[in-house]
Amino acid sequence: MKVSTSKTPFNTLFLDRDGVINVRNFDGYITRPSEFIFCKHAMEGIQLLASLFDRIIVVTNQQCIAKNIISESNLNDIHRYMTDSLAAKGIKIDAIYVAENLKDAPNDRRKPSPAMGLEAKEQFSTIDFTNSWMVGDTDSDILFGMNLGMHTAAVKSNERLTQTPTLLVTDLVELYNRI
Numbered sequence: 001m002k003v004s005t006s007k008t009p010f011n012t013l014f015l016d017r018d019g020v021i022n023v024r025n026f027d028g029y030i031t032r033p034s035e036f037i038f039c040k041h042a043m044e045g046i047q048l049l050a051s052l053f054d055r056i057i058v059v060t061n062q063q064c065i066a067k068n069i070i071s072e073s074n075l076n077d078i079h080r081y082m083t084d085s086l087a088a089k090g091i092k093i094d095a096i097y098v099a100e101n102l103k104d105a106p107n108d109r110r111k112p113s114p115a116m117g118l119e120a121k122e123q124f125s126t127i128d129f130t131n132s133w134m135v136g137d138t139d140s141d142i143l144f145g146m147n148l149g150m151h152t153a154a155v156k157s158n159e160r161l162t163q164t165p166t167l168l169v170t171d172l173v174e175l176y177n178r179i
């Protein structure tokens with residue numbers, strides 16, 4: 001694959017999961033690896049973007065855990081499938097942060113709270129939010145990125161956005177081509 005060398009290097013790529021990496025289930029949750037379908041151009045896009053970033057971190061809201069719809073072990077199986085599939089293409093995901101709590105629970109870690117970003121900064125002290133990107137498909141993703149001072153990109157979906165991201169793109173390959 002031809003990778004451009006003329007682009008600016010960035011610090012950290014934060015990716016939402018559902019609707020960005022995998023096709024979102026609008027009627028419910030992804031409950032097993034067989035339901036995890038990569039979005040069109042997601043793998044190719046992440047592979048391209050990986051050349052521009054020091055690290056890639058997934059930040060995902062999964063209140064299906066608190067609702068007891070799936071177990072942590074189910075979720076780990078899904079994430080192992082995701083990271084193994086990406087690793088087969090030479091793509092490394094450095095960390096996955098999951099907000100398992102219910103919406104509006106005490107100590108809510110769900111996006112748009114910056115909690116998972118701050119946890120990532122604890123783990124990776126060289127994270128520089130001002131030179132990082134958050135990519136998502138909902139207002140809460142964009143607000144999460146804005147709350148941490150990041151550039152933001154929204155992948156177009158059926159969900160209407162009220163926030164204005166830095167970039168609005170069809171998929172992750174388009175994001176690579178435009179940043």
Ligand SMILES: [Mg+2]
Pocket residue numbers: 016017018019020024136137138
């Ligand atoms: Mg999403």
